[in-house]
Amino acid sequence: MKNLSIRHGKSSGNKSVLLLTVLALGTGFSSLSAQTNAASDQITAQPAADRIVPFRLSEQGVVRPVEWGLDTAWEDEGNIRRGQGFMETVDIVRVSFRPTDPIVDGDLGADQKEHIQTRLGLLGFVSPKPKLAINSDHPKIDDSYKGNAQAWAQMMDLHTRYFQDAGYEVISVAPFNEPDYTYTGQGTREDFHKIAVELRANPRFKNIRICGGNTLNCDEALPWYNYLKEQLDEGNTHQLAGEFNGYAAFYETVRKDGKMAMNDEMHNVMEAMVGLEYGLQTGIWWGSAEYARGEFCKISRGGERLAYTEHRPNWTAASVYRSKDGSKVQAFGGVSERQAKTTTYRFVSKEKDVFYDGYGPQREFYLEMPGGNSYQDDEQRNAERVVNITWGEDIQPVIDGQYVLINRSTQRAVEITQGNTAEGTNVKTGKFDASKAYQRWYVRPVSSRIGGDFSYFCITSPINGMSFDIWNWSLEDGGNIAIYGASNGSNQQWALEYAGDGWFYIRSRHSALYLEEGEEAFNVQQGTKKGSNDERLQWRLIPAPASKIEIKSLATPTGLTTEGQSASVLLRWNKQSDATGYTVLRSETSGGAYEIIARNVKETSFVDHKALAGKSYYYTVKANDNCLNSSPKSQEVTATITDVHALVAHYAFDGDLLDETENLNHGASLKKAMFTDGKINKAVQLNGSTEFLQLPTDIANHQNLTVSTWVKWDGGADWQRVFDFGSGEDQYMFLTYSSNIQSLRFAMKNGAEEQALETALPSPIRIDNWVHLALTIGDAEVRIYVNGELAVSSGDITIRPMDIRPCLNYIGRSQFVADPMFKGSIDDFRVYNYELSAEDIKKVAQGESVGIITPQISDDELFIGPLPADQKLQVTYTPAQSSGRVSLSIYNMQGVPVLSHETAGSGVTTLDVSGLPTGLYLLRLVDNNRSVTRKFAVRH
Structure with a gap:
């Protein structure tokens, strides 16, 4: 978080700057200028995305019944064990029959039995017992089965019986696997149909679904399914070729027919x-289910889908889910394993601020999801990702840097044994020593193309x-951790x-087990979590270098006060010697539930402009301190904003993007903002391609509104935005400097039809001339002014800013990705929380x-005494000019x-x-739009 030094005594023509004052600590009563943090300190401009x-978060989501499973066609113990670990619940497992040996004396051959036993062994790692789906595994096909539906069906019957006799419930069988991939030589649609008829006649399959056609290419799925569907209970396709439209349409058709829908070989989330x-009702992972896949299985099984977006031409998708118990919200991104193009997504919380993996x-x-042109090349990496969306009192820190790793149960630091730098050296824990560089570790996110x-x-x-590095790729409890050359193997990756x-728990991608401090020689190894709060497996990542590490509780902050401002709340509290920063929490009800609205606040004052x-x-x-220790919460105080008619944001653009009102609604740019000569001193310059400004989320959340600014347009394509306040393509309010009929256009939309008004601009001032534009939204009308004169008005626009609560607020950028960005200069951009008159x-x-707030009342204008006060407090106020109406208020330290009292x-x-x-008390003096607050003591 950057510290914003409030500028004093600046004069830029008619531009005035707010002078913030904070209360002195202790028994001094002078007003001190200081740095004040604000919610907008954390604002970052987000680039445009493809979707x-x-x-x-408040809406009820969509719940779709589904079962998730694992696959043993790839006979790999690691796939099953890590899948069980990450998924936790495995509903179904795909096993296989093999047409490799002929049936002799009514029984399977040795190769077939061997593979049944191998798969039963893998099933032993899944608990509780899953249901089974059986599909074809065809390294070769014995001639006795080719074109012989009875033999093929008998071979399937024998495999099914073996698995049933082992105590497993078989719920689905598919005669062929990827039959459209004709290299396998399994047979034709006619062959499949004949085998299905044979299975129908067998009592063993009375309550087992017949599944097909299990195509590799999803565009072939419907032709196979439609030919076979009279004999099918379940439609199935993979996605290794074909079009997005074919994949989606297949499941829609299967469900419309009232049949089950399956993908028994999924390759990506x-x-x-x-x-x-x-x-889709049943999905089975080819290979293994790792962290993102496991989290998706857990949250979608009974959880609610809050959002879903796809990019069909790019073969990518993204979604947001809330768990069944409401305790977790997660976002997911994924791409086709073999066909995707790089796609960018922006997840947007439309109602409230949240944290994304700690960012917020x-x-x-x-989120950028990488794609490529061919399977598993350097570009196409089968990318998928999960992002945790959180809010509340306790949010994870962002992790990306150098740290000391401290174990919770012993408070010992992870280190390389004796500082040895050789490959294979063991990792252990030891007493923290600031001089030991080998107790420091970079913990950084892996590449999106890993x-x-x-x-x-x-x-x-x-x-x-x-x-x-998990030594020797161990999957076992106690598997050792050593250092090894960075290879980006799954045994070197950690969730x-x-x-x-x-x-944090630190979990292996390879084994799904957790880092723990072992009992022998403090060895660092992997182990299984025991219970919901296993402190042996918990680690604190303390930013390095650290001079001292101490896990403790800090003293509770004192002296918290609040002050309602025109469109924000100013908080102040006492400085604390053992703190290096502060976390500000807010609730809409007394006593909670609290949510973090700012953290890592370095100063002892903060403006909440949300x-x-x-x-x-x-x-x-x-x-808080550098060891991530925190204190109990301070005493609760309450406040409301004054909501007086005021200028709530003012951007002079004289070399920065700071808001010069008391509300500190500072802006942000994607790259370093560029400035040029303006109408009044400097102006921000936008290049029409990559540069725009992002404003705080709540800047336009007022029933009535005025936006005014000086604009010099450099020309270019239509639909360039002067500003666009909204939350996507279905909710917005924008002013465009040139629409497709060469006019100035203002439009609003709240999900239904767009409401708009337009006026043609006088051509001499359209390009390369400074023009003053103003937009007012009142109770009755919306008006556009050009150079101070009314250009057009309308009483037909019924939408108001509070109806859409815009949270994506831009200068020079549209809510629509396809629209061009503004090319030109912007100066003196103002937002008022009311409708300004024509005058x-x-x-x-x-x-x-x-409406610009003048500087605060200075020390020379106000004296209070005697201090401490006993019976009386005298307030001497001698301003150069007074409004003639001065209010005095006294607050206790809880606000x-x-x-x-009022005086003339x-x-x-x-x-x-x-x-x-x-x-201790606070005295607040207000003289029109000038004010001051002083702390004083009463002692009887």
Whole structure:
């Protein structure tokens, strides 16, 4: 978080700057200028994406019944064990029959029995017992089966009996696997049909689904299915070739026919997301289910789908799910294993700020899913990803840097044994020593092109570049961790699962087991989690270098006060010697539930400009230190914004993107903002291709609104936005400097039909001239002004900003990806929370300071005493000019008003404080739109 130094005494024509004051600590009472943090300190401009994935946390999602499973056609113990570990519940497993040996004396051959036993052995790693689907495994096909439906059906019957006799329930059988891949030589559709008829006549298969056609190419799925469907209970396809349309249409058709829908060989979470969206009921993973796949299985099994977006030409998809118990929300991205093109997605929380894998609080998260042109080449890496979406009192820190890893149960640090830098050196724990460089580790996200799931991290020593490595690719409890040359193998990749209070479980991609500190010689190894809170397996990642590590609770912050401002709340609290930063929490009800609205706040004052009019908010603060320790929450205080008519954001653009009002609605740019000569001093310059400005999420959340700015347009394509406030392509309000009929156009949309008004611009000022534009939204009308004069108005626009609650707010950029960005210069951009009159618009266009807050009352204008006060407090106010109406208010340290008084203006006012208990209080003096707050003591 950057610290924003509020500028004092700046004069830029008619541009005034807010002077913030904070209360002095202790018993001093002078007003100190200081740095104040704001919610907008954390704003980052997010690039445009190919698709947006909007979701609302309060909405009921879509629940689709589904079963997820694993596959033994690839006979690999690791696939099964890690799949069981990451999925936790395995509903179904695909096993295989093999047409490799002829049937002799009514029984299978040796090769067939051997593979049945191998698969039964793999099934032993799945608990509880799963249901089975049986499909063809065809390394070769014995001649006795070719064109012989009776023999093929008998061979399937024998395999099914063996698995049933072993105690497993078989629920689905498929005569062929990928028969459209004719190299396998299994047979034709006619052959499949004849085998299905034979199976129908066999009592063993009375309650077992006949499944087909199991095609490799999803475009072949419907032709096979339609030919066979009279004999099928279940439609099945894979996705290794074909078009997105064919994959989606297949499941829609199968479900419309009232049959079960399956993909028994899924290669990417994309196939699961898309399939589930269009009717898939059973999905089985080819290979193994790792972290992203396992998390998707767990959350979609009974959970609610909150959002889904696809890019059909690119063969990619993304979604957001909430777990059945409501405790977890996760976002997923995936691509076709063999056909995808790189696609970017933006996940957008439309109702509230959230954290994405610890990044936040923010509304949106940008995710690039890489693709490529051929299977498993350097470009096409079968990418998939899971992102945890969280909010509340305890949020994981962002992990990407150098750390000391501390075990929770022993508070010992992970180190390389004796600092040895040789490959294969063991990793253990030891007492923390700041001088030991071999106790430091880079923990960084893996590349999105690492291959498959890229939800992991690598843990690497800065002294030799070697990584945590599960020795000999162990899958067992106690498997050793050593350092080895970074190879990006799955045994060097780790998922971080947040356990709370700054602690993580660190989980292997390869084994699905967890890092733990062993009992022997403090060895670091892998193990199984025992219970929901296994402290032996929990680790705190403390930023390095660290001079001292101490796990403790910090002192509770004191002196928290709040002050309602025009469109924000100002918080202040006392500095704490054992804290290096603070976390600000807010609730809409007294006592919680609290949510973090800012963390890593370095100063002792903070502006919450995401508070809305008409609501009471409750605040508390926690202290933090460099070891990720935190304090109990401070005493709760409450506040509401004043919601007076005011300028709520003012961007002078004189070399920065700071808001010069008390609300600190600072903006952000994707790259370093460029500035040029403006209408008034400097202006921001936008290049029409990559540059735009992003404003805070709640800047336009007012019933009425005025937006005014100076614009110099450099020409170019139509539909360039001066500003666009919205939350996607179905909710927005924008002003475009040139529409397709060469006009100035304002439009609003709230899901239904767009409402708009337009006016032709006078041609002499359309290009390369400074033009003042203003848009007002009042109770009755919407108006556009050009150079201070009314250009057009309408009473037909019924939508208001609070109807759409825009959260993606841009200068120079559209909600629509295809629209061009603005090319030109923007100066003196203002947002008011009310409808300015025509007279005020003219004043703004002429450079007058309408609604701009003047500097705060200075020390020279106000004196209070005696201090401490006993019976009386004298307030001496001597301004150069007063409004003639001055209000005085006294608040206790919980923000509750205890005394108020109004006076006619300057002079001495005596306040009776004899009834106030001994303690600290705040005096607030307001003179029109100037104000000051002082702390004082009462002592009887």
